[in-house]
Amino acid sequence: MFLNQVLQLLLAGVAQGCVYALVALGFVLIYKATETVNFAQGDLMMLGGFFALTASVIMGWPYWATILFAVVVMAAVGMLIERIVLRPVLGQPAFTVVMITIGVGYVLRGVVTMVPGWGTDTYTFPTPFADGTFKIGGVIFAVQQVAVIVMTAALVTVLYLFFRFSKLGVAMQATSQNQLAAAYMGIPVRRVNMMIWGLSAGVAAFAGILLAPVTFVHSNMGFIGLLAFPAAVLGGFGSVPGAIVGGLIVGVVEAFAGRHLPEGFKDVAAYVVLLLVLFIRPSGIFGETARKKV
């Protein structure tokens, strides 16, 4: 009985953690390539949710087409943001760049409320997965949760294959390891950076679509992105597998804290874990620890 309960919570936690992991993945991709922490990642996710909403509700497209549409549009938006806002401040101190992404987040949040048909309302997002459940050995699986987990796993696999085997993926890895060396090898670093922003925004849109049935679509949906920060930091800000693990940890910790600890701990549990991890390992679990040589 107890084991079932644990498994049940684990499932809920993992499903929620997948969304955090995807947002965290977006952070990490951008951080690895450009050493910028994108505080607007949550807002990109929100925007992706709205594009998906437009495609599915207003235009009545099928689910897969919706996903494709949102991801492609958001990828374009991401590249545009990189080109217009981020490139001029390339090479400035990290804090400045963080502030500029915070500014981008503010603008996105505000613009969404101005678009006719979007506004400040909350929308439900229809999915083809029924609210059904099925039972395996005493553990109840919600179709919704399983779908989220499966789709995340699929996306992560695709991304893994992309980074491992495609020319562009390898170029992105090279850029994120050493920009100068990558440039010497003939990789157009700036264009690759732009594409990484596009990729990251696309992943954010995907996360937004997965999150939409849970939190609904509204202009402040992006604040969920704040929970992905602990995820990214836990994993160590430069590590893609770390982001996934961090996201799952945050999701599971949150689920268990909500069940077994007094009310209120659920919302801060992730941050408490974050502070503890940072005390013990200052650059995250999977982070690189190196000292600067003079």
Added chain:
Amino acid sequence: MRFLFKTDYAQDLKLFKHSGQVFWYATLVLLLLAAPFVAGEYLMSQLQFICIYSIVGLGLMLLVGFTGQISLGHAAFLAIGAYTEALLQARGVPFAVSLPCAALTAGMFGWILGLPALRLKGIYLAMATFAFNIIVVEVLTRWEGLTGGNAGLHLKPIELFGMKIDGDQSFYYLCLGLTILSILALMNLLRSPTGRAFVAIRDSEISASCMGVNLATYKTMSFALSAGLTGIAGALYAHKISFISPEQFTLIASIELVTIVILGGVGFIHGAVLGAGFLIVLPQLISIAKDYLPSGVSGAGLQSVVFGLVLIVFIIFEPLGLYGRWLKVRTWFELFPFYRRGMFRRQKSYMKSERLR
């Protein structure tokens, strides 16, 4: 243009470099002292806010602008100052005691938060302060026995040495006095060995430690002092609003506080005051502009869009902030016609990696 002829080292340590500065700052102080007799109630209220936010700005400037540490959690210190003040006042502690207590409590928490800062760098530090802010807000919300939870706390007007400070005018003088004291204290600090150690840490931690600056001591000290100043501002803020609740001190508030420093100009004391003024004036300008905009645009989102755009535009086009712009304009006039475009250009325009490969 004025050329200073320095004849002894003590001149480098003077708070005011020349008589012109003394004259202009004295004029400014006199004008501010005279303000209550001219300005209306609304303007006075705005001036009080500018004073309070200036103190926060000074605290953040010490940390961000002069020690080079990042904090996205200063609203938490503001909250700690405000709640300390509210709780002490409710227990009958006089303001003359409770204000230092608010500063000390906030400073103590700052010191505690400074401890991880010894090991954390850059973005990880930002995350730690950010997590701290969220935890503080949650504690304030949930600890209903002490803080009243979401219902918040009410404050009575200040009583200082038997005088009741409840009018706009007297509270304004209190805020102004504390702001001027904070500015003088910060200027004094920055010309002392402690302040120089802070700046050394900002410019390069490794060279600072090579020169014998104890990083641990000075970083925690910077955090504590910064939080202490913010705590003072928090106490004043609590009295200004006369009602405090956790949602005034969220992460959004922290981000707003940081924008004071960014918009004003990182690394200038003037920047803290200018940034605070700008942050207070901006919403007023927006609400004026709303009357002239089509109804679709002038909704709730307008403020957020303008705020974001201002932030982006400043960082791209004027990284030195308002004070930097003023410096440039002044230099242009002083050197006329010899001003060159690159005079304030920062040297580092290449990608500066914090990763260590």
